[in-house]
Amino acid sequence: MRYVVSITRKAGLADPEGTTTAAALTNLGYREVRDVHFGRTIHIEVTDGTSTERIDEMCRILLANPVIEDYIVEEV
Amino acid sequence: MRYVVSITRKAGLADPEGTTTAAALTNLGYREVRDVHFGRTIHIEVTDGTSTERIDEMCRILLANPVIEDYIVEEV
Amino acid sequence: MHVAVVVFPGTNCEHDVDHALSLLGAEPELVWHRDVDLSGATGVVLPGGFAHGDYLRTGAIARFSPIMKEVERLAAEGAPVLGICNGFQMLCEAGLLPGATVANRDLSFICRHVDLEVTSTKSILTANATIGDILHIPLNSYEGNFVAPESEVAILESEGRVILRYHGENPNGSTNSIAGITNRGGNVAGLMPHPERASEDVLGSIDGRVLLESFVGSLEPVPA
Amino acid sequence: MTEALHRQLGMTDDEYGAVVEILGRSPNEPELAMYSVMWSEHCSYKSSRAHLGRFGHDQPWVVFGPGENAGVVDLGDGWLAALRIESHNHPSFVEPHQGAATGVGGILRDIFTMGARPIALWDPLRFGPLADPQNRYLFQGVVGGIAGYGNAVGVPTLGGEVEFADRFSKNPLVNVMALGLMREEQLVTKAAAGEGNVAILLGASTGRDGIGGASILASASFEEGDEEKRPSVQVGDPFEEKKLIEACLDLYERGLVVAIQDLGAAGISCATSESAAAGGMGMDVDLDAVHVRELAMTPGEILMSESQERMLAIVEPGDVDEALRVAGKWEVQVSVIGTVTASDQLRVTHGGRVVADIPAASLSENAPLYRRPVARPAHQESLWGDRPSLPGEIDLASALLRLLDDPALGDRSWIYEQYDHMLFLNTIVGPGHNGSLLRIKGTEKGLAVSTDGDSLRCYLDPRRGAERIVYESALNVAVTGSRPYALVDNLNFGNPEKPAVMWQFLETVEGIATACEELDVPVVGGNVSFYNETDGVDIYPAPVVGMLGFCDPMPTEPPRLDRGLAGMAIWLIGPESGEDFAASAFSRIVLDHIGGRPQAPDTDTARAVISHASRLAFEVPVLHDVGAGGLAVALAEICMKSDVGASVDMDEWQPLFDETPHRFIAVAPDEVDLAIDDVPVRRLGTLGGGTMNFGARGDLDLGEAHHIWYHALRRRVS
Numbered sequence A, B: 001m002r003y004v005v006s007i008t009r010k011a012g013l014a015d016p017e018g019t020t021t022a023a024a025l026t027n028l029g030y031r032e033v034r035d036v037h038f039g040r041t042i043h044i045e046v047t048d049g050t051s052t053e054r055i056d057e058m059c060r061i062l063l064a065n066p067v068i069e070d071y072i073v074e075e076v
Numbered sequence C: 001m002h003v004a005v006v007v008f009p010g011t012n013c014e015h016d017v018d019h020a021l022s023l024l025g026a027e028p029e030l031v032w033h034r035d036v037d038l039s040g041a042t043g044v045v046l047p048g049g050f051a052h053g054d055y056l057r058t059g060a061i062a063r064f065s066p067i068m069k070e071v072e073r074l075a076a077e078g079a080p081v082l083g084i085c086n087g088f089q090m091l092c093e094a095g096l097l098p099g100a101t102v103a104n105r106d107l108s109f110i111c112r113h114v115d116l117e118v119t120s121t122k123s124i125l126t127a128n129a130t131i132g133d134i135l136h137i138p139l140n141s142y143e144g145n146f147v148a149p150e151s152e153v154a155i156l157e158s159e160g161r162v163i164l165r166y167h168g169e170n171p172n173g174s175t176n177s178i179a180g181i182t183n184r185g186g187n188v189a190g191l192m193p194h195p196e197r198a199s200e201d202v203l204g205s206i207d208g209r210v211l212l213e214s215f216v217g218s219l220e221p222v223p224a
Numbered sequence D: 001m002t003e004a005l006h007r008q009l010g011m012t013d014d015e016y017g018a019v020v021e022i023l024g025r026s027p028n029e030p031e032l033a034m035y036s037v038m039w040s041e042h043c044s045y046k047s048s049r050a051h052l053g054r055f056g057h058d059q060p061w062v063v064f065g066p067g068e069n070a071g072v073v074d075l076g077d078g079w080l081a082a083l084r085i086e087s088h089n090h091p092s093f094v095e096p097h098q099g100a101a102t103g104v105g106g107i108l109r110d111i112f113t114m115g116a117r118p119i120a121l122w123d124p125l126r127f128g129p130l131a132d133p134q135n136r137y138l139f140q141g142v143v144g145g146i147a148g149y150g151n152a153v154g155v156p157t158l159g160g161e162v163e164f165a166d167r168f169s170k171n172p173l174v175n176v177m178a179l180g181l182m183r184e185e186q187l188v189t190k191a192a193a194g195e196g197n198v199a200i201l202l203g204a205s206t207g208r209d210g211i212g213g214a215s216i217l218a219s220a221s222f223e224e225g226d227e228e229k230r231p232s233v234q235v236g237d238p239f240e241e242k243k244l245i246e247a248c249l250d251l252y253e254r255g256l257v258v259a260i261q262d263l264g265a266a267g268i269s270c271a272t273s274e275s276a277a278a279g280g281m282g283m284d285v286d287l288d289a290v291h292v293r294e295l296a297m298t299p300g301e302i303l304m305s306e307s308q309e310r311m312l313a314i315v316e317p318g319d320v321d322e323a324l325r326v327a328g329k330w331e332v333q334v335s336v337i338g339t340v341t342a343s344d345q346l347r348v349t350h351g352g353r354v355v356a357d358i359p360a361a362s363l364s365e366n367a368p369l370y371r372r373p374v375a376r377p378a379h380q381e382s383l384w385g386d387r388p389s390l391p392g393e394i395d396l397a398s399a400l401l402r403l404l405d406d407p408a409l410g411d412r413s414w415i416y417e418q419y420d421h422m423l424f425l426n427t428i429v430g431p432g433h434n435g436s437l438l439r440i441k442g443t444e445k446g447l448a449v450s451t452d453g454d455s456l457r458c459y460l461d462p463r464r465g466a467e468r469i470v471y472e473s474a475l476n477v478a479v480t481g482s483r484p485y486a487l488v489d490n491l492n493f494g495n496p497e498k499p500a501v502m503w504q505f506l507e508t509v510e511g512i513a514t515a516c517e518e519l520d521v522p523v524v525g526g527n528v529s530f531y532n533e534t535d536g537v538d539i540y541p542a543p544v545v546g547m548l549g550f551c552d553p554m555p556t557e558p559p560r561l562d563r564g565l566a567g568m569a570i571w572l573i574g575p576e577s578g579e580d581f582a583a584s585a586f587s588r589i590v591l592d593h594i595g596g597r598p599q600a601p602d603t604d605t606a607r608a609v610i611s612h613a614s615r616l617a618f619e620v621p622v623l624h625d626v627g628a629g630g631l632a633v634a635l636a637e638i639c640m641k642s643d644v645g646a647s648v649d650m651d652e653w654q655p656l657f658d659e660t661p662h663r664f665i666a667v668a669p670d671e672v673d674l675a676i677d678d679v680p681v682r683r684l685g686t687l688g689g690g691t692m693n694f695g696a697r698g699d700l701d702l703g704e705a706h707h708i709w710y711h712a713l714r715r716r717v718s
């Protein structure tokens, strides 16, 4: 089975990739763009029967940095 | 309105980040992990009425690298 | 062993730190990250590089190396622990220092000399310096942009734990131009720039010496 | 009707016939794949091999010339240097970031395959004009890829060079040079010796990366609509490579390796066959043992995969356990995949079946060899006749500003500040000066490197252009106090099936070989990249040389451009003509003219000037070779880096901008006497003030010059 973890930077913290991309899109003429934020996803394939809690634990321990990031776990 | 673009590396290409993270999880005792792949997401806030096609165009032009990445666009 | 210089897979500044500390009379010893014993060490340096390729997040995987338990023990006992660049990022990930670093403001790697202002001398890294000193030292990083929740930054500032700040231009967008910080005890310190790269005249600057000398000076003599 | 498989793989009918003759039967699919890649232009040098023997390399300090993975020279006291240059042009066009990154990875493996620790990189680059967004994308991607890989793998990039010209749109050139250092005990080669010895595969797992990729790609031209044919891109993993470097160096230090070979084009098939053939042996290879990244790979795929970051080590049976332990310590994956045999055959099995059985040496030794037709291009004469017509008078300040605003003449720190150029604490003179200078810690020895190319001058006259880049690189290392010691060359050309391209190629070989003979510099390695052609348009002939200089002792205060002080005298050392404008930056930028015939070099002057420079480097604070942009640009660079103006007196404007070869500027306190027999020396003026003052010809404000120069490249990429 497979889970996907989506990680985003906590609101209010610098997101240079997002800021730069928003500026680049505006420069290219995409005036409808108001804000861009970057996130990352981690796709994890695990043996069947692995619980969401287990993935959540991996996130807390290793995959996300609680100081600056939020995450959500979804089965896919 | 908001869209999220989810970008993943094309199948078959090496994913060193994924491989290294999988090994780290295994080292930490998560033996149920079989495979890890990294992706990225771009969260875009646009003025109301912006079409999916428009976001798709941004992806082709700037946001994704079609040579090595696949992407999907979703409204959220 | 006087100072342990820890080597993780992907670390690359270990020999440089070894070289610079040796010039200052310290007795550094390179230690592999899977070693579990630092009982002979009176201080530790986590040098720069790309431990585990900087994959996942800088310092994230390294923090779980077996040796980090010993580093945490030494830090708790008040021994000097210094993280340079990638080593600084590991100390943040391990919770020994607050905050984190993200991509540079301009999204490009920066390798050049920058000016640093010494803003506190209450740390193992700045004890021998003088507040207001301007040091010319190389910066060498892609993810050197220091960030922390606002409350955390306020605490760092009010407790005088920002020890080094970029002077003049802020090269990477770091919050409050922060280049180096310390813990409450002053014995754990981290900075993004590389003092070992400014430790000999032929390298163009010796301004890093005062920092490394502070560190070496804070080490206990080797037990007889 | 489907085309015969061998043709799809880029083989001619004759080449296919040769394979049948060697085997005495038709090849099966994996065998045909092996021959097709190993006999490709990229791997076999079939169009160039016949001519490369022209390069000399029998100087006594040469340990290995061309033929091994890298050239090796002796530095005395047990020290050896390894050097090598490679191109990754086509992959960088397909995917600039990964293409450039894997180019760096590949060349580093060539260095540590010899036993040396890689200590520095250089990156000669060529792109189309930056006004085109596609070119900007390629340029930024390539620089980012080199930075991303080089920095993370922990090898500093100390310099390079860059040119922009239309002919490189759709066909950028990405060359990388690497330098390694070792103690002589550590030297290893690829020759597998000893029946029964064991072949161990180290490093990344094998996936379906770039099968037949880099090599086939580099052996054919691009045409519009070719996107679909492009093989899958290889993704670089600098972390894996860093582990491999440390593991291999550890294995050498413990004496656990009989021979070692990196895996590049054609992957396992190439590494095993080359290693066996070099030792006059055969090898049995078991593909089931290979650690793979993907399930269900066919034997052909495993054999031909070009997955990065892999090495093949030959180890004595008694040392295998220890070797595996050492690799394990560095967290490098290993598999034992083969045995050296006395049979001469490369025998590959999979699932108990023999999937290939061929004479190991035939892949390289029997490779086709072509003497392609050669003819001087029809337009060459008229190009030579089309000389730049010079205006009588010019506005000197505005002409100089236009040159300083050129992205290839302006400040290149936008590039090199993205590269770690300080790691290892050896960088004594880094990027932004002339040659790089590295110290060898614990000795008084120094190593200098300069990479140089000049495709426009080579287009106007390939032989003279090639000779002149060799002399220029020699002068660039001389101004660090080093003497020219060894050279590697990267020959980037268009389609060799065109006689005009072969003419450019042969003229270039002759030019490089002649200049190296005159300087007594061995050519210890090189690389040929043909088929740099898109939609029928060939690139300018673009040879690039990497000159290694050596000094012992090294100057304690080597010259740098930023060591000039007000009051110091400015000297021009070397000839003046005021006439060499063909291919000059002035003609290209100010006159917008390409034509004429560049001046021929003068070997006696070149030698005298080079040796004078390397002596003066021990006494004088600033030495700077006069290159693109002539005297005016060279002076401006000194003024800008030293942050001091200058007063210069010239009767005419032409000598400030022409590009007569074999000249450098020295800046020194007034009392230092720079004169010498055999070399013209003339005092040009004095440093001081806040402008560049050209007497009656006016002033240029230094602040303004600096602003334009600093932003010339930057403003075009951001």
Ligand SMILES: Nc1ncnc2c1ncn2[C@@H]1O[C@H](COP(=O)(O)OP(=O)(O)O)[C@@H](O)[C@H]1O
Residues within 6 Å of the ligand: D123, D124, D125, D158, D159, D160, D161, D162, D412, D415, D416, D430, D431, D432, D433, D434, D435, D452, D476, D625, D627, D628
């Ligand atoms: N692609 C590049 N990568 C790194 N450094 C570069 C690059 N291009 C130019 N440089 C650096 O910029 C400086 C000026 O380059 P160049 O004008 O070619 O030198 P020179 O004319 O003295 O041969 C050199 O120090 C060179 O190493």
Ligand SMILES: [Mg+2]
Residues within 6 Å of the ligand: D161, D451, D452, D453, D627
């Ligand atoms: Mg040059």
